[in-house]
Amino acid sequence: MAAGEQTSSEYIKHHLTNLTYGRDQDGVWRLAETAQEAQEMGFYAIHLDSMGWAIGLGLIFIILFRMVAKRATTGIPGGLQNSVEMIIEFIDSNVKDTFSHTNKLIAPMALTAFMWVLLMNLMDLVPVDWVPQLATFIGSHFFGMDPHHVYFKIVPTTDPNVTMGMSLSVFFLALFFSIKNKGVGGFVGELTLHPFSSKNFLVKIILIPINLFLEGVSLLAKPISHGLRLFGNLYAGEMIFILIALLPLYIQWTLSVPWAIFHILVIVLQAFIFMVLMIVYMNMAHETGDH
Amino acid sequence: MNINLTLIGQAISFAIFVWFCMKFVWPPITSALEQRKKTISDGLSAAEQGQQALENAKVDVEQQLSEAKSEAKSIIAMAEKRQGDILDEAGVKASEEAAKKIKLAEQEVEQLSMRLKESLKKDLSKLVVEGAEMILKKEIDKKAHDKAIKDLINKI
Numbered sequence: 001m002a003a004g005e006q007t008s009s010e011y012i013k014h015h016l017t018n019l020t021y022g023r024d025q026d027g028v029w030r031l032a033e034t035a036q037e038a039q040e041m042g043f044y045a046i047h048l049d050s051m052g053w054a055i056g057l058g059l060i061f062i063i064l065f066r067m068v069a070k071r072a073t074t075g076i077p078g079g080l081q082n083s084v085e086m087i088i089e090f091i092d093s094n095v096k097d098t099f100s101h102t103n104k105l106i107a108p109m110a111l112t113a114f115m116w117v118l119l120m121n122l123m124d125l126v127p128v129d130w131v132p133q134l135a136t137f138i139g140s141h142f143f144g145m146d147p148h149h150v151y152f153k154i155v156p157t158t159d160p161n162v163t164m165g166m167s168l169s170v171f172f173l174a175l176f177f178s179i180k181n182k183g184v185g186g187f188v189g190e191l192t193l194h195p196f197s198s199k200n201f202l203v204k205i206i207l208i209p210i211n212l213f214l215e216g217v218s219l220l221a222k223p224i225s226h227g228l229r230l231f232g233n234l235y236a237g238e239m240i241f242i243l244i245a246l247l248p249l250y251i252q253w254t255l256s257v258p259w260a261i262f263h264i265l266v267i268v269l270q271a272f273i274f275m276v277l278m279i280v281y282m283n284m285a286h287e288t289g290d291h
Numbered sequence: 292m293n294i295n296l297t298l299i300g301q302a303i304s305f306a307i308f309v310w311f312c313m314k315f316v317w318p319p320i321t322s323a324l325e326q327r328k329k330t331i332s333d334g335l336s337a338a339e340q341g342q343q344a345l346e347n348a349k350v351d352v353e354q355q356l357s358e359a360k361s362e363a364k365s366i367i368a369m370a371e372k373r374q375g376d377i378l379d380e381a382g383v384k385a386s387e388e389a390a391k392k393i394k395l396a397e398q399e400v401e402q403l404s405m406r407l408k409e410s411l412k413k414d415l416s417k418l419v420v421e422g423a424e425m426i427l428k429k430e431i432d433k434k435a436h437d438k439a440i441k442d443l444i445n446k447i
Contacts (some may be wrong), residue, residue: 022295028353038293054301072323074330088320108313116308156301161294194408265331289423 006148008246015128015242017151018047018159019127019135033149047159049135054156057119059115061112085113093276098279101286103177109282111276113166121234125260125267128241155233157270160227167227170278174222177285184289191215226277233270237263416444 022045
């Protein structure tokens with residue numbers, strides 16, 4: 001539990017606010033001091049904590065794997081190479097099972113997404129107060145900030161910007177590949193001539209808006225559900241850790257330990273689902289035949 | 292939970308990480324895996340070949356062994372036969388030799404007996420002459436008698 005003078009709702013709110021650097025209403029770029037201020041900054045703001053942890057964890061992944069790739073031997077692999085190879089083969093078999101076309105981008109992208117999301121999710125297992133308290137200490141002692149207004153979230157995937165940023169990237173990439181593989185006509189046809197079609201030309205034209213509406217919804221629902229699924233699961237998990245942290249110290253472990261153990265499953269599963277959905281969307285973007 | 296520039300930042304970092312992964316991580320590792328797979332399958336097939344060769348060699352060895360055995364048998368049989376021959380030959384030679392020796396001995400014996408007879412003849416005729424001499428010492432001319440005895444001797 002955090003500092004005694006905080007109420008429960010303040011504590012929760014504190015834990016759910018990002019360290020936001022943005023342009024305030026006076027047009028000045030600065031750190032937001034309250035959640036209210038952060039909200040008022042609108043789009044021209046950036047979550048320093050989410051970005052920092054995301055990039056840091058991404059670098060850990062990249063550097064670790066690059067190290068192995070550089071020293072990759074065809075002989076007997078060491079421990080690190082062995083585990084990296086296991087992950088690579090796991091991703092590779094998943095991609096081969098789901099993605100039935102040739103595209104050199106898909107497997108590395110799936111690997112990056114899986115490992116990155118996994119590492120970001122993993123931050124959820126760090127006790128909820130450790131890093132925020134440390135950040136508060138550093139912020140108030142070295143930067144002269146109000147200790148109550150130092151916000152620091154360490155799980156990037158509980159930030160919808162992060163998950164949506166990835167899912168939208170995948171979405172736009174899928175649009176790109178769709179148009180590249182099917183042509184503009186094919187892509188538009190997919191949106192307007194399904195699921196209802198008719199041999200009669202006039203009826204076909206009448207059906208276009210209906211089809212466009214249905215297909216448009218399903219098209220747009222994909223990236224949103226893709227990003228929000230990951231966000232929702234991790235946000236809920238984080239929320240429960242925060243709520244458990246509100247309990248008296250001596251009974252916290254009775255709940256936090258089982259939840260953490262269960263959460264290990266959620267972390268891996270959500271990373272896996274994110275990756276698989278990504279491959280599925282990419283596969284759909286490459287399907288040129290009738291569906 | 293505000294949507295802001297973080298979204299773009301994340302998308303950009305994602306793109307960079309994916310690009311890096313595609314360029315510098317994925318290809319070396321998968322090629323190493325591929326190569327190892329090939330090495331292993333090569334090794335396995337080599338092992339299989341070795342096994343096959345061993346099997347062949349075993350068959351070869353068995354064949355050679357049985358050949359050698361039969362050869363040895365025939366050699367023994369031949370030796371046995373040769374032994375019989377040698378024994379037979381030796382027997383024949385021995386009996387021939389024995390016969391020869393017997394013949395020689397017989398001849399010797401004959402010669403001896405001839406000589407003996409001769410000397411006996413001589414001795415006897417001497418004795419006879421001496422006896423007769425003793426009896427007829429005075430009456431008979433020695434020369435005439437010698438001649439007569441010589442004739443006698445020749446007659447015997």
